[in-house]
Amino acid sequence: MTGKPALKLVAPVVSGATALIEAEKFNVWFHDTQVLKDIAVSFDKGLINCIVGPSGGGKSTFIRSINRINDGIDGFVVQGELSFKGRNIYAAGTDVTQIRKAIGIVFQKPCVFPKSISENVLFGLQPLRITKLEKLCVVEKQLKAVSLWKEVSHRLNDPATSLSIGQQQRLCIARTLAINPEVILLDEPTSALDPVSTRAIEELMLKLKDRYTLVFVTHNIQQAKRIADKLIFICEGQIIEQGDKDKLFNQPEHERTRIYLHDEYCEC
Amino acid sequence: MNRNSRYAANYLFTAVVWSAVIICCALLCFLLSTIIWNGVYALSFKFLLSPASGFGANGGIIYQITGSILLIAVTAIISLPIALGVAIYKSEFLKSCRLQRLSNLLIYGLNGVPSVIFGIFGLIFFVNLLGAGISWFAGAIILAIMILPTIVLSTYQAINSIPTIYRESAQALGLDTWQIITRVLLPQGLDGAITGLLIGLARAIGETAPIMFVATAFSGVDIPDSLNGPITTLPTHILALAKQATDAQALQNAWGAGLVLLCLVMLLGFAALMGRIRLKTRWQ
């Protein structure tokens, strides 16, 4: 089962006309275990969409489903609607590499390739289709975008593994920016980092949010408070509540949301 | 068990292990020292650089050295790409558990086939069935098949040890399967492949049985000028010389050829070891 083709005509949505990604009754199973249940959410442009929730709730599964990284996992089954620009991501005949180029993802643990710093930035590009000069431009532009340029400009040919973990994570973001995506998914990108690097990434998110649609998963509620615009609370595979950050923090509709956001504790 | 008997068992076990180690080392030292001791007297530039004459009793072993090196070089050229293909297919495309097990069975099975069977197979297939006559190239093909499992397993291991997150990171950047193979898996698998290749070649260079019916002749052979025709190698030369063991000169030349062969094997083994060490340090 790979979901039905996008039959739904995209009617102009009145309020959220800028939503790039929309899920509607979206379900995921790993073998017989249902991991996501009836997910309905939309991610708007120009906002930091922040997904929070307890461990094992399905946050990673959800954002990995958006750019089809879960495809390779044995027993992965989807059902329902998940669309990017009005077209079902799981429709038959979809060019998966195209989806992945338009929707980049950054994982929890930075993962640089055992190559030089600049080769890592260029890793997603076609090496034969761009000139040396263009390569230099891309490297400089993207490293500046993630505020790494000052730190590494004098050693672009050093192995990327020689960077600190926080720098590696920013390099991973630069690598994703280089393929020019429209959406960037970030799965707990700061959980392996120290407070200073975390701060750097948070500032980076605030800087990038005008140009990209950002979906940010975090465990850290203080972090969500600092950077989120829209907050989505996922627990046990279901969206319990979503909406404006201030509303969820100050007047949550559900008791569970209040308990989770204030006491960082979930009784679902 | 009381305390004393536990101590006794402990001592006994330690003693058994240590004596096994000592026996192994002693045997190895004995073998190496015998070959070196006897072989050194035969070695000279003249011996290394002149052709054999009088069925090897006189002259040197230049064409045996070139023959062995040519044979394993061509073996390497044939087996490496095939092994890379098989290993990538096995790790990336063979998803079903049952086929995985079947492929393991085939690979380990091929690895366990005695080398003389390869020789007989070569004789039947190339000489009798295809009518190729004696051909050193056929010998290289047989050796390539023989060492294929070693290379496949070592490459597969290297590719399989790449953490999933590297694949996923490459996928996330929009690379397709082919790009992931060429830009992530092959660079990593190549180290393993080279290691496996060197181990395989170290074995292949010392073999007589698989090639003696199809590829080699014992005398009057120089460097082949086409794919057909015989070749002469160090191990087959040693075999021929050993048959004339009553001739002191022939025997000494046999020791000399043995020492040269041993050096070549150790060279390949050493290179493989270095490859292993590099492989270990690459991905954390």
Ligand SMILES: Nc1ncnc2c1ncn2[C@@H]1O[C@H](COP(=O)(O)OP(=O)(O)OP(=O)(O)O)[C@@H](O)[C@H]1O
């Ligand atoms: N590859 C897999 N195969 C089977 N089940 C999986 C797989 N990956 C995740 N799951 C299951 O899916 C559920 C959701 O996992 P997921 O990783 O999405 O949670 P999460 O919200 O990201 O948790 P965390 O905050 O700890 O990262 C868990 O119950 C997990 O066991």
Ligand SMILES: [Mg+2]
């Ligand atoms: Mg997770």
